[in-house]
Amino acid sequence: MRATWRRLPAKLHDVGWEPGLVVPAADGSPLITDHYFPRTEGDFPTLLVRSPYGRGLPWSPMYGLLFAEQGFHVIVQSCRGTGGSGGTFDLWRNEASDGQATVSWLREQPWFNGTLGTVGPSYLGYVQWALAAEPPPELKAMVVQVGLHDPHALFHAHGALNLETALAVGAGMTYQHQGMARFLKATLRLQRRLREVTTAQPLRGAHASALGCEVPWLDDVMTHPDAEDVYWNGASLGEVAERHSVPTSLITGWHDALADQTFQQYDRLRRIGCETSLLIGPWTHTSALQQGWPEVFAESLAWLRAHLYADPCDLRPTKVRVHVGGEDAWRDMDEWPPTTAVSPRFPTAQGDLTQQAPTDCSPVTSFRYDPSDPTPSLGGPLLSRTAGPRDNSTLEARDDVLTFTSPPLTEPVDVVGPISARLSISTDTGHTDVFTRLCDVDAQGRSTNICDGLGQLRTEGQEPSQVTVEMSSTAHRFEVGHRIRWQISGGAHPRYARNPGTGESPVDATTFTPVRITLHADSALMLATLARSSGLSPTVNS
Numbered sequence: 001m002r003a004t005w006r007r008l009p010a011k012l013h014d015v016g017w018e019p020g021l022v023v024p025a026a027d028g029s030p031l032i033t034d035h036y037f038p039r040t041e042g043d044f045p046t047l048l049v050r051s052p053y054g055r056g057l058p059w060s061p062m063y064g065l066l067f068a069e070q071g072f073h074v075i076v077q078s079c080r081g082t083g084g085s086g087g088t089f090d091l092w093r094n095e096a097s098d099g100q101a102t103v104s105w106l107r108e109q110p111w112f113n114g115t116l117g118t119v120g121p122s123y124l125g126y127v128q129w130a131l132a133a134e135p136p137p138e139l140k141a142m143v144v145q146v147g148l149h150d151p152h153a154l155f156h157a158h159g160a161l162n163l164e165t166a167l168a169v170g171a172g173m174t175y176q177h178q179g180m181a182r183f184l185k186a187t188l189r190l191q192r193r194l195r196e197v198t199t200a201q202p203l204r205g206a207h208a209s210a211l212g213c214e215v216p217w218l219d220d221v222m223t224h225p226d227a228e229d230v231y232w233n234g235a236s237l238g239e240v241a242e243r244h245s246v247p248t249s250l251i252t253g254w255h256d257a258l259a260d261q262t263f264q265q266y267d268r269l270r271r272i273g274c275e276t277s278l279l280i281g282p283w284t285h286t287s288a289l290q291q292g293w294p295e296v297f298a299e300s301l302a303w304l305r306a307h308l309y310a311d312p313c314d315l316r317p318t319k320v321r322v323h324v325g326g327e328d329a330w331r332d333m334d335e336w337p338p339t340t341a342v343s344p345r346f347p348t349a350q351g352d353l354t355q356q357a358p359t360d361c362s363p364v365t366s367f368r369y370d371p372s373d374p375t376p377s378l379g380g381p382l383l384s385r386t387a388g389p390r391d392n393s394t395l396e397a398r399d400d401v402l403t404f405t406s407p408p409l410t411e412p413v414d415v416v417g418p419i420s421a422r423l424s425i426s427t428d429t430g431h432t433d434v435f436t437r438l439c440d441v442d443a444q445g446r447s448t449n450i451c452d453g454l455g456q457l458r459t460e461g462q463e464p465s466q467v468t469v470e471m472s473s474t475a476h477r478f479e480v481g482h483r484i485r486w487q488i489s490g491g492a493h494p495r496y497a498r499n500p501g502t503g504e505s506p507v508d509a510t511t512f513t514p515v516r517i518t519l520h521a522d523s524a525l526m527l528a529t530l531a532r533s534s535g536l537s538p539t540v541n542s
Helices: 059-069 095-106 123-132 151-155 163-178 180-198 207-211 216-222 238-243 259-272 293-308
Strands: 015-024 030-038 046-051 073-078 116-122 139-147 248-255 276-284 320-324 329-333 341-347 363-369 401-405 413-427 431-441 447-458 465-478 483-489 515-520 524-530
Touching (some): 015 059, 030 059, 030 095, 046 095, 046 123, 059 116, 059 293, 073 095, 116 293, 123 139, 123 238, 139 259, 139 293, 151 163, 151 259, 163 180, 163 207, 163 216, 238 259, 248 465, 259 276, 259 465, 276 293, 341 401, 341 483, 363 401, 413 431, 413 447, 431 465, 431 524
Parallel strands (some): 046 073, 116 139, 139 248, 248 276, 276 320
Antiparallel strands (some): 320 329, 401 483, 413 465, 431 483
């Protein structure tokens, strides 16, 4: 690790290890647990890391060893039904009670000094929110890294199925706790069979061939698109943040598949006055724990030292630190999002993106989306290795992709905050998805995705329907000579399941109908722009 990440802090303590401890859950199921500890006399606070992905790589070195070296007892525990723990893994349903049972076990350990923190990414963030639903008095700090709190929103976006994400989660939950060799084999099998399984008619049950086995809960989450369905009762822990008092650090990346969930929790914590901080890096869900690990670890360690050791010396002076794309710099901010102006940009029939508002809602242009040859997804907030910024030039050359582009900029434009698209659309079938993306086009013509989103709408006759598509958030500087581009298409497959164009569920559809999508002039790309006079705070070293 030290050869890979040069900026890790020096070791403070040698580390001991007690593997395979058995922690009884409330129903008696054994929760297999490893204990890492400093080989030094004295009292040390404890960190709880609960994972459905096993206790080996990368959790053992990155969490067990590194944090124990810095003066913490670290408990790395396999969630029930995974990594040798008893019971059956049931996505999200047992995490609160199993977390509480683990804290009860900690109270009986002679080395536990009554001071507890939690840390971890992704689903390891979900188990933190589950424990915080009824926080034990010992819980003094949380660090949620690229974390989850709403499983429904992980699998579904505004009526569309996050298909590629669902399959990636299925592979990870099924195989990663069985060891890296089996997980790697499963990942390669999924990559080989991705097109086969994502174009299956119907989608229901088709994942078994790509994952190598039936995953019953995966069919369940794919076939329950409505967040209000009783199936999802108790799944979302967003409301926990609305009554939360435990100091909580939140970490995400601009291309993290869970970034919007992090922004939502930060907003909830900020509104109730809970002590919190936010770090947003230039990362995907996985690269935050790879290329971004030195920054993520330093941020996590500083927060835990401040609240478990009463040592705030490494905390930064502001609540928020973000990486600004375009200029590749870190900026400190007092809040997120900062105060900005909404700057609408409008499409023209000539393919321009202009600040001049239209005088009517006439058609601008149209394109044909064919689900039998779906517009491919490229980069963006995914869980796979293809996530992140990519050159969109080849994608934008397709007939089923619209682009509207500004003239070259004569001064920099800072886009900072939530981005959305206000779309006015008519169709010839009445059913469509619309994918919308913000891109930065450099002087050489390379078009790089910044942020995006997908909306679903129904239309009646030739009259346009309106939909506002949330495109996540960004902090990006469009430099002089660059151009702002708005990209629009009828989907992004296999990131999202294909809209069949018939109103039928994409999971059960066997008939797919092409659709002609017409964009109207009263559509607008809504940019959150920062006035040049206010500027961003000075660049900071990280």
